[in-house]
Amino acid sequence: NAGVTQTPKFRILKIGQSMTLQCTQDMNHNYMYWYRQDPGMGLKLIYYSVGAGITDKGEVPNGYNVSRSTTEDFPLRLELAAPSQTSVYFCASRPSAYGYTFGSGTRLTVV
Amino acid sequence: RKEVEQDPGPFNVPEGATVAFNCTYSNSASQSFFWYRQDCRKEPKLLMSVYSSGNEDGRFTAQLNRASQYISLLIRDSKLSDSATYLCVVNMGEGYSTLTFGKGTMLLVSP
Numbered sequence: 620n621a622g623v624t625q626t627p628k629f630r631i632l633k634i635g636q637s638m639t640l641q642c643t644q645d646m647n648h649n650y651m652y653w654y655r656q657d658p659g660m661g662l663k664l665i666y667y668s669v670g671a672g673i674t675d676k677g678e679v680p681n682g683y684n685v686s687r688s689t690t691e692d693f694p695l696r697l698e699l700a701a702p703s704q705t706s707v708y709f710c711a712s713r714p715s716a717y718g719y720t721f722g723s724g725t726r727l728t729v730v
Numbered sequence: 731r732k733e734v735e736q737d738p739g740p741f742n743v744p745e746g747a748t749v750a751f752n753c754t755y756s757n758s759a760s761q762s763f764f765w766y767r768q769d770c771r772k773e774p775k776l777l778m779s780v781y782s783s784g785n786e787d788g789r790f791t792a793q794l795n796r797a798s799q800y801i802s803l804l805i806r807d808s809k810l811s812d813s814a815t816y817l818c819v820v821n822m823g824e825g826y827s828t829l830t831f832g833k834g835t836m837l838l839v840s841p
Contacts, residue, residue, distance in 0.1 A: 650827060661817075661833035662774070669827050677828070709773055718764045718819065719829060721773035 621645050625710050625722035632700040632729045640695040640725050642710030648720075650713045651693040653677075653685065655706040662709065668693055700729045733757065734820050736832040743839055747808045751835045753818030754800045762821035763794055765803050767814045768834065774817055777803075808839045 626641045644651065653665040664677030668687040682704060684696040693712075697704060705728050711719040736753045743749045755763075763780035778785065780792040780801050791804040801820075805812055818832035 652828065662831045664828055667828055675827075707771070713829075718762075718766070718776045718779065719774075721775070723773050726771075 623710055623712055623720050623722035625708075625725050627725060628723065629726045630728070632697075632727065634700060634702065634729060636700050637696070637698050638700070638727075640697070640708055640710075640727075642693045642695065642722060643691050644693075644710075644712040644720070645691065646712060646714075646720065647690060648712035648714050649690065650715065651687065652711045652719065653683070653693070653695045654709045654711065655679065655704075656709065657706050665695065665708075697727075702729050705729045733822065733830045734818055734832040736816075736818050736835045738833060738835060740836040740838050743808050743837070745808055745810060745839055745841055747839075748804065748806045749808055749837065750802055750804045751816055751818075751837075752800050752802050753832055753835075754798075755818075755820045755822075755830075756799070757820075757822045758796075758799060760799075760820045760822050762829075763792075763801050764819040764829070765790075765792060765801075766817040766819055766831075768817055769814050774831075777816070805837075808837075810839050810841065813837055813839045 623644045649670045652667040654662040666685040668674045708725045710722040713719045765777040766774040767777045768774040784793045789806045793802045815834040817834045
């Protein structure tokens with residue numbers, strides 16, 4: 620039981636490049652989330668999903684896209700990377716009524 | 731008023747001390763409450779849920795005061811390994827699919 624797995628762990632992108640951050644969970648959780656955390660700051664919700672085929676915007680969705688074709692996978696797509704997207708990205712999942720389980724994060728630098 | 735507010739600290743305490751953190755939340759309909767621990771550059775991890783009657787897990791005690799809309803975390807006999815940021819997390823009520831995170835309280839335990 621791996622929990623929530625995020626790949627890659629680190630990435631450096633050039634301005635204008637695109638990439639997909641992968642997130643997979645093996646706990647059969649319906650709810651999945653993407654957060655970003657800037658240095659010294661709190662978690663900000665980017666997108667979330669309450670089940671396969673359903674996604675919704677969070678607090679800071681601009682510059683990102685998501686899809687949820689299966690229960691297990693919730694990839695986050697960055698189009699046209701900008702320096703403001705330099706951050707640590709955490710994926711999380713939970714069953715309907717309990718706390719989150721987080722992945723170990725992806726550290727992204729846009730230069 | 732912010733949805734979930736915490737004193738950012740840092741709280742500097744010696745080993746063996748008792749320390750307490752409070753967190754206030756804005757929505758009186760909030761239903762679920764959690765404390766998470768986040769080590770530097772790591773993902774948040776669930777420390778404990780907070781129940782209406784209060785609950786204890788070893789050296790950690792959590793309390794909920796619905797009338798005043800705050801939750802607390804008490805740590806007894808602090809260890810060096812308790813040094814971390816403690817996040818207060820609240821489900822704002824029925825119909826909310828996401829949890830709301832406070833920005834965290836930093837604890838530094840010194841020898």
